[in-house]
Amino acid sequence: xxxxxxxxxxxxxxxxxxxxxxxxxxxxxxxxxxxxxxxxxxxxxxxxxxxxxxxxxxxxxxxxxxxxxxxxxxxxxxxxxxxxxxxxxxxxxxxxxxxxxxxxxxxxxxxxxxxxxxxxxxxxxxxxxxxxxxx
Amino acid sequence: xxxxxxxxxxxxxxxxxxxxxxxxxxxxxxxxxxxxxxxxxxxxxxxxxxx
Numbered sequence: 280x281x282x283x284x285x286x287x288x289x290x291x292x293x294x295x296x297x298x299x300x301x302x303x304x305x306x307x308x309x310x311x312x313x314x315x316x317x318x319x320x321x322x323x324x325x326x327x328x329x330x331x332x333x334x335x336x337x338x339x340x341x342x343x344x345x346x347x348x349x350x351x352x353x354x355x356x357x358x359x360x361x362x363x364x365x366x367x368x369x370x371x372x373x374x375x376x377x378x379x380x381x382x383x384x385x386x387x388x389x390x391x392x393x394x395x396x397x398x399x400x401x402x403x404x405x406x407x408x409x410x411x412x413x414x
Numbered sequence: 415x416x417x418x419x420x421x422x423x424x425x426x427x428x429x430x431x432x433x434x435x436x437x438x439x440x441x442x443x444x445x446x447x448x449x450x451x452x453x454x455x456x457x458x459x460x461x462x463x464x465x
Contacts, residue, residue: 295423354443
């Protein structure tokens with residue numbers, strides 16, 4: 280039977296600040312660089328894991344209000360911080376793991392202003408160590 | 415020592431212990447947390463040595 284994660288109350292924090300009520304989407308990438316390890320005698324290419332390559336992209340509503348999106352991100356541009364994403368607000372478990380990107384780099388802050396729409400901002404944190412905690 | 419100011423980072427008034435990797439200065443600058451000065455020690459004067 281197919282199963283999926285229904286996002287009813289996900290939790291997203293940036294630099295320990297809970298931005299769940301400003302976030303509409305989170306993309307979490309956890310992986311490794313694929314290093315070519317093909318050698319003489321091999322009949323097909325083969326790869327081995329290199330360094331971790333992790334990334335978290337958040338779609339956020341943009342707000343200049345105190346302790347909102349702008350206040351959270353403005354001092355993080357050009358530096359590294361922690362980002363966490365969890366599918367639901369329930370306790371961390373094997374079926375509700377907490378992903379933590381430690382040392383993710385925020386290269387830019389790029390709000391989008393469109394007439395007649397709520398302003399948004401995409402924040403992409405690259406690099407750093409990515410771990411899933413199940414307890 | 416830091417104390418929570420904004421409910422976005424915890425319960426206001428409670429101590430804030432930053433995890434490794436958290437940019438504390440960014441939180442201070444934006445007013446999410448504040449520095450809490452350690453309680454001053456009561457000043458006690460030493461009694462002069464009795465001869």
